[in-house]
Amino acid sequence: MAGPKNQQIEAAIMQDTDSKLRKKNKNKQKRKIEETDAEDVEIDQNAVLEAGSTEISKKKKKKKANGDGKEEISLNGSGEESIKKNKKKSKEGEGVSEVKIAESAQEEEVIEGSGVVVSGKNVNESRYKALDSFSESGLPDDVLECCKAFDKPSPIQAHSWPFLLDGRDLIGIAATGSGKTLAFGIPAIRHVLNKRKSNASKKVYPRCLVLSPTRELAQQIADVLCDAGKPSGVRSICIYGGTSKGPQISTLKAGVDIVIGTPGRLKDLIEMGVCRLNEVSFVVLDEADRMLDMGFEPEVRSILSQTCSVRQMVMFSATWPPAVHQLAQEFMDPNPVKVVVGSEDLAANHDVMQIVEVLDERARDERLQNLLEKYHKSRKNRVLVFVLYKKEASRVESMLHRRGWKAVSISGDKAQSARTQALSQFKDGSCPLLNWSNWKSW
Ligand code: AMP
Numbered sequence: 001m002a003g004p005k006n007q008q009i010e011a012a013i014m015q016d017t018d019s020k021l022r023k024k025n026k027n028k029q030k031r032k033i034e035e036t037d038a039e040d041v042e043i044d045q046n047a048v049l050e051a052g053s054t055e056i057s058k059k060k061k062k063k064k065a066n067g068d069g070k071e072e073i074s075l076n077g078s079g080e081e082s083i084k085k086n087k088k089k090s091k092e093g094e095g096v097s098e099v100k101i102a103e104s105a106q107e108e109e110v111i112e113g114s115g116v117v118v119s120g121k122n123v124n125e126s127r128y129k130a131l132d133s134f135s136e137s138g139l140p141d142d143v144l145e146c147c148k149a150f151d152k153p154s155p156i157q158a159h160s161w162p163f164l165l166d167g168r169d170l171i172g173i174a175a176t177g178s179g180k181t182l183a184f185g186i187p188a189i190r191h192v193l194n195k196r197k198s199n200a201s202k203k204v205y206p207r208c209l210v211l212s213p214t215r216e217l218a219q220q221i222a223d224v225l226c227d228a229g230k231p232s233g234v235r236s237i238c239i240y241g242g243t244s245k246g247p248q249i250s251t252l253k254a255g256v257d258i259v260i261g262t263p264g265r266l267k268d269l270i271e272m273g274v275c276r277l278n279e280v281s282f283v284v285l286d287e288a289d290r291m292l293d294m295g296f297e298p299e300v301r302s303i304l305s306q307t308c309s310v311r312q313m314v315m316f317s318a319t320w321p322p323a324v325h326q327l328a329q330e331f332m333d334p335n336p337v338k339v340v341v342g343s344e345d346l347a348a349n350h351d352v353m354q355i356v357e358v359l360d361e362r363a364r365d366e367r368l369q370n371l372l373e374k375y376h377k378s379r380k381n382r383v384l385v386f387v388l389y390k391k392e393a394s395r396v397e398s399m400l401h402r403r404g405w406k407a408v409s410i411s412g413d414k415a416q417s418a419r420t421q422a423l424s425q426f427k428d429g430s431c432p433l434l435n436w437s438n439w440k441s442w
Helices: 012-037 045-051 053-066 141-147 155-164 180-198 215-232 245-254 263-271 288-293 297-306 322-331 361-375 390-402 416-427
Strands: 083-089 095-101 109-113 116-120 170-173 208-211 236-239 258-261 282-285 312-317 337-341 383-387 408-410 433-437
Touching: 116 155, 141 180, 141 215, 155 170, 155 180, 155 337, 170 180, 180 208, 180 215, 180 258, 180 282, 180 312, 208 215, 208 297, 215 236, 215 258, 215 416, 236 245, 236 263, 245 263, 258 263, 263 297, 288 297, 288 312, 288 322, 297 322, 312 322, 361 383, 361 390, 383 390, 390 408, 390 433, 408 416, 416 433
Parallel strands: 170 312, 170 337, 208 258, 208 282, 236 258, 282 312, 383 433, 408 433
Antiparallel strands: 083 095, 109 116, 116 337
């Protein structure tokens, strides 16, 4: 995280934080490699750091297969195994890099194109061909109703749906804004409808679970799934902390098909015995990397253990650090499909120009004032100001008010109703200046 003395404006905080996170992950990987070295495994460290988590998992797999004994992995292609590193350029010229273990062509296949890399067992089969249109999915009109406004499936939808509709576990590396909510949402709705057909019971139990790291993301997913499920009668509920449990408990008791929630409140309701997940056979972990970063791993594990043992699992993550990889190995099918849209490396959004300025603490307010005068004079452009600490959110909000700006703020100290109200005022443009604290961790 940026030091309190540094002010980074115009999304610059994201870039700084992300590069530190990447360094942290590399260091973690390095430590892991050093530990593994002690177990008699011969590895070229630099090559492994580039290969990342894929390499680490490979060693584990091999150990299982051999039972014991010394293993030797050659990275120069001369041994029994080699690591193949593909660095391809997409049509648009954006770099797409993929590291894959070339173990057996039958087991692992790769499809690449238009900035999307699909890998996994049998992914080249014709039934998994990416969709060019919504109708190719074969889904009924009521399920596709929510897509009417769109011309065609987005790349993550086009590549994921054939696998998800076939019941396969899937790892999606795609950023928010790629259409990933419907990428897992539509197959989730179809899953619920299939379960209903095969079970005549009148009582409605949750069949799908979507875990999200933050309340705002959970609410956003729930809004999309509530709308998408309406034409087919699939009911969703959003469960998160900071609000009264009463309405959530009543909705659960009335019966819901899809539960979207943050790990903390969900675990509470499970322990209270009001949220039963034993019929859940479709699970989505959204922003899995962030969920683990925020320390939710124990809750995630405990919640997953409550779901049906025969289940389809989908994991979406913006990055693929070892901890997420480990979770996938434990809870997913051993042969999940992996769809990478863009790059697996954590990178700043190329659509946003990022300018980093390092300023003295005392110069920050003045600089922010100048930037607002430049970009927000008409009060029409919406502006987000990210700050690191909760108390900083209140200070910046008061400072902006004193200077005549109409601003709202969101921080962990505020009641959920105030947070929701601030967000909707920002979204509808009635208060186009939002000051957001500690945004990376909630
Ligand atoms: P998400 O990544 O799920 O947050 O979606 C980002 C935005 O993309 C939302 O506003 C969606 O309504 C929109 N969207 C979802 N699917 C498509 C699609 N196939 N074509 C165009 N926009 C889409």
